[in-house]
Amino acid sequence: MINDPFARLNLDREVLSVSQLNNRARLLLEDVFASIWVEGEISNLARPASGHIYFTLKDSQAQVRCALFRQNAARVRQALRDGLAVKVRGKVSLFEGRGDYQLILDAVEPAGDGALRLAFEALKEKLSAEGLFATERKLALPAHPKRIGIVTSPTGAVIRDIISVFRRRAPQVQLNLIPTAVQGREATAQIVRALQLADAQGFDALILARGGGSLEDLWCFNEEAVARAVAACVTPIVSAVGHE
Incomplete structure (x- = not known):
């Protein structure tokens, strides 16, 4: 060179x-x-x-x-x-x-300063007006869950971290992976489908997770379809996006 x-x-x-x-x-x-x-x-x-x-x-x-x-x-x-x-x-x-x-x-x-953030705030305002984030809609987490479904990528560090923590702190809990893409063009549709599949399996709780990243990397979790899929679940859900 x-x-x-x-x-x-x-x-x-x-x-x-x-x-x-x-x-x-x-x-x-x-x-x-x-x-x-x-x-x-x-x-x-x-x-x-x-x-x-x-x-x-x-x-x-x-x-x-x-x-x-x-x-x-x-x-x-x-x-x-x-x-x-x-x-x-x-x-x-x-x-x-x-x-x-x-x-x-x-x-x-x-283009434009904070274009993604502006889009996020606009969607948040729309869904809030519909009552999707109302306190009375939130489901209580079980005190002693026995079966937990984890909606995340099967290949990322997130699933390894979650398994490691449960082995140390609650080894009796059964963990079940419901795999999905967590980034890219197909991620939104896959996350919605994985949530629907997990919600139908009678888990005590669900964890929706992925590691950190830029706002653009995490954007699939801000999509309206994902928000509505979460709101439609009858199983309590913990968000662990940017899990650390």
Whole structure:
């Protein structure tokens, strides 16, 4: 890796090939703009079968191409569409084969300070007006539960932590895992289904859990469908989201 891509470049004498020019331009861009936030509007959104997402980010005077590769695309909770205002984080790079300047992204968020929090507060106000959070609706937790259902991911640290605590403090309690995704596009529907399955199994109580994360990572637990699924359960539920 060349720390200074121009360290051996004599602008008066050296003649570069196109490949050399693009390579040095890419190294310079990635070094100077290693991680930046940019705000704009999505256009020309494309979702090929590879799972990657490509779009153009634009404002009233300019545009830049963006690439969101599959692993990072799976973590984006916002439904992306043309015309959506977003903030994106990534590095500036250059596709050497075509000489195209672009942003390689690792995060996409709704534009506007606290956009997710505003959406959360709006939904909370709506559901509160319906009485979903009223004190009289809350179910008392059993003093000595015998069977507890745990709605969480089967592969995360959460289930191991919960099992460890129960083994130390209440080894007589039977724990039953009801697996679900806890992040990503499919998580909301899976959480709702897991709650319905768990509620039908006659547990003394349920624990809905996942580890910590950003507001975006945890957003599936703020969805209206999940709130209504919790409210519909006849089994007492403990929320352990961001469990530590």
